[in-house]
Amino acid sequence: MTTEHPDLRRRPVRDISTRGSPRATLLDAQLSSAELRRARGHGQLRRLAHGLYTSPDHLLEEDSAALETLHALTSGSDRLVSHATAAVLQDMRPGRLDAPFHLTSPRAGSRVRRPGLVVGHRTDVPEQFTTETLGLPATHPAWTFVDLCPQLNGLLDAVTLADQMLRAPRPEFGERGSQLTSPEQLEAAVAARTASPGVRLARNAAHLARERVDSPRETELRLAILRAGLPEPSVNIRVRDEQGRTLFQPDLAFEDLRVAVQYDGHHHSDPQQVERDVARAEIAMAHGWIEVRLTNRHRAAGWQAAIRKIVDALRAHGWRPDGRIRRL
Structure with a gap:
């Protein structure tokens, strides 16, 4: 009777699980070169790049291969x-x-x-x-x-x-x-x-740079305002009543002059948003604020149309220019 001995070269390597690692790290973990080759052959390790490996269970989500590769490149x-x-x-x-x-x-x-x-x-x-x-x-x-x-x-x-x-x-x-x-x-x-x-x-x-900026358009408009030599507006502050209740929150605000600037993007065409915008403007007016509403068409020629509207509102509340234009 012939006794069959298992071919150890074909046997999976037990308990191989590693996040992205270089080959040298795997060999230091008491794997031999032959075992590393067997692990690859049995799908226990997957090659990420030359000399970089990971366990397949770490490759389940988008970008996971890139994350594992980075882990292998930085490990140790x-x-x-x-x-x-x-x-x-x-x-x-x-x-x-x-x-x-x-x-x-x-x-x-x-x-x-x-x-x-x-x-x-x-x-x-x-x-x-x-x-x-x-x-x-x-x-x-x-x-x-x-x-x-x-x-x-x-x-x-x-x-x-x-x-x-x-x-x-x-x-x-x-x-x-x-x-x-x-x-x-x-x-x-x-x-x-x-x-x-x-x-x-x-x-x-x-x-x-300022905190509380909600969109690239707000950044762009704020820099245009500064270049025009206007006072720097505050960003997304809460305007409150005498009891501390929030009345509205303008994109940009010249607080001392009570001028609010709102940039209305595409989402402001939604009927419900239009109603909220009108209600906000009414609240602002009732509390002595002028609201300047701007849309994408006011961006032309470096926001020139927007600057004219803002200047008119500031002048209406007593502001006078000092003639300076900032170079940013």
């Missing part, structure tokens, strides 16, 4: 996800998380050499500007903002991004979470990057 190292990759990871900019991935290593650290997969950067990032996002080591959003500035399309683009980062989600709109950074963190990140490319743009944008 001092590398940080940075630049455009960190911006997508942290919802600073829209887009898919995809190669080539941007990674920052310390100046004295090892250089990442993976053409097509990694864009490597070398700089020393202070600990206060590092964070963890989705389990990955990354540059803090404030630091990432400075990294992005050389690729942004001028001051408006930079201030729009900074405004978005400073905006806290609004529960009344069903939003959750927290703001990506604070004005203080943004200013500190700029101050720490004196010799970085794009730092001048970052500095100017951080100076002009």
Whole structure:
């Protein structure tokens, strides 16, 4: 009678489960090269890129392969996800998380050499500007903002991004979470990057950025108002009555002059929204405010039509220009 012995070369490797890891890490975990090959053959490991592997159970959702690859690239190292990759990871900019991935290593650290997969950067990032996002080591959003500035399309683009980062989600709109950074963190990140490319743009944008800005159009309009030499309006403040009850919340407000500016986007054509807008205007008028309502057609020629309407309202409440035009 012949006794059959199992072919151990075909047997699955037991209990293989790993998040994105480099080959060296798997071999350090007491896997042999042969076992690693068997694990791949049995589908217990999936190759992400040359020398990078993960368990299939970590590849169930959109972008999961990219996350696993980033985990493998940063695991056991001092590398940080940075630049455009960190911006997508942290919802600073829209887009898919995809190669080539941007990674920052310390100046004295090892250089990442993976053409097509990694864009490597070398700089020393202070600990206060590092964070963890989705389990990955990354540059803090404030630091990432400075990294992005050389690729942004001028001051408006930079201030729009900074405004978005400073905006806290609004529960009344069903939003959750927290703001990506604070004005203080943004200013500190700029101050720490004196010799970085794009730092001048970052500095100017951080100076002009404001909290509570709800849309890029509000940023664009606010900068046009400043360029025209008008007083700086407050952003999305709550106008209250003498009992402290909220009356309305304008997009922009010249509080001392009681002039409110509302930018009506496409959603304001909804009949129910129109009713709310009319009721808000009536409340504003009843409490001595002038409401300036603007639409997309007022954007033409650098918001010139909008500026004329705002100036007329400000003058009606006693404002007089000083003749200065700000250069932003």
